[in-house]
Amino acid sequence: MNTLASLSGASSKRVLPGFGLSLGVTLLFVSLVLLLPLTSLVGQLSQLSPAEYWAIISAPRMVASYLVTLGGAAVASLINAAFGLLLAWVLVRYEFPGKRLLDALMDLPFALPTAVAGITLATLYSGEGWMGRLLAPLGIEVAYTWVGIALAMAFTSIPFVVRTVQPVLEDLPAEVDEAALALGASDTLAFRRVILPYLWPALVTGTGLAFVRSLGEFGAVIFIAGNMPYETEITSLMIFVKLQEYDYAGASAIASVVLATSLVLLLALNVWQGRFVRRLHGGNA
């Protein structure tokens, strides 16, 4: 059976024309546009000794920027996990006027150029801005503090949570709700014990993607951040600072930290997702 299937597969896979051409075009493009530039980073890094490399990436100003970036991204992702879950829930479960508009609005942060988001948030939350004026009497300062950084990160990454949770919630059959309620569970208990575990993989994935995006975000953050050394400098900005000093080796070292962090996180997210799905299907998937 197996050989038969693979035989028919092997014969059908070359039935269609264009294998050589599409392979050629794709490999050429991937090599030139994606891989070749990335090798230049490796080349630049190889000129640094391990001690030099460590000195660059462990400098106090760098460590401060890691903390600001990680802290901002963590706060932004947690807010987005709650806010994104609420929005996905409302968009899937309820009918109300303006729902389609709200749904369309969810993609705004992806569609709006990050620099535009950056100057807009900075203006809104500065001392004279619409929001800034409201918050100042309460003693809340957003612009040029880490709160502003978290806010900008939350703005650019909210669609990740909404758009990851939404389709999974749509696929949840009504019988699940009905069974839970028929068995006498309260709404809160049923949500916590039935719906949330079902949404959990999507929610963690969406939040994880939002976190990775927040770590690398640049345009939206730098305008509202204030960019004070040791206090409100994000790691992406440090690459820029090094470049302005023509310190290409330093910029590459920092870039390698940023790149490695996001790749490791994405890989971990993939592995976790795979394991979760397997557990859900009793090891058969």
Add this chain to the structure above:
Amino acid sequence: MRRIGDRTGVRRTLIAVAVLLAALFLLLPLAAIFAQAFAEGVDTFAANLSDPDTLAAIRLTLFITVMTIPINLVFGVFLAWLVTRFDFPGRRLLQTLIDIPFAVSPVVAGLVYLLLYGRNGWIGGWLDAHDIQLMFAWPGILLVTLFVTCPFVARELIPLMQAQGAREEEAAVTLGASGWTIFRRVTLPNIRWALLYGVILTNARAVGEFGAVSVVSGAIRGETNTLPLHVELLYQDYNTVGAFTAASLLALIALLTLAAKAALEWRATRRERLS
């Protein structure tokens, strides 16, 4: 049957909170862009818009976008055709590779191009000796824009073409159609809406890319300043109204993108209902 969270009180509260937060968090910034752009009246808006440097930035951004879309369109179609119509070793690796631009911070993307093609770079040194300058000029901007936008078309096409399968194309082959005819008459009609959406996303990102472009552009006024970089420049010059005038153009493109997406989705659900 009642579903979880269907009680009127719960429903109304959740909708109210969601709408209020979305208005505050998403709608208010959008309104602020246009309010700031027109803060000094329509005449100032028009004057800001016809400023030579702004016009030059618009022209450069249009040029880069017009160059980026066909290149990434062709690449995206070839890649989708390759990974959905053929089975070969390394197929999954290829699919992972093309997601790299989504995982890489835009500043890092700009940096790797600068390292390669900049004056001290591997290729840049050779280019410099031959008086070809890619960095701090439009070719560099085009290259990084290609990098950050290359997954969009393929990402839209691959799941669709996978779901549709190769039957129709295989039938066309047995009827003796040539490769180009199969693509034009069979594949293209099936994928045109996904293709269009991929192009819309590519367009939105190409127009608005900031981090990667700002590393390689050099931001020379009137020469290598794209529209997003021009927004930054004006903002840092304390010309807030001018900055938001340029920003409002970009916001308009974002709104058109959202409208196009909504229209395509509406079309898809209507077709689903009909069939």
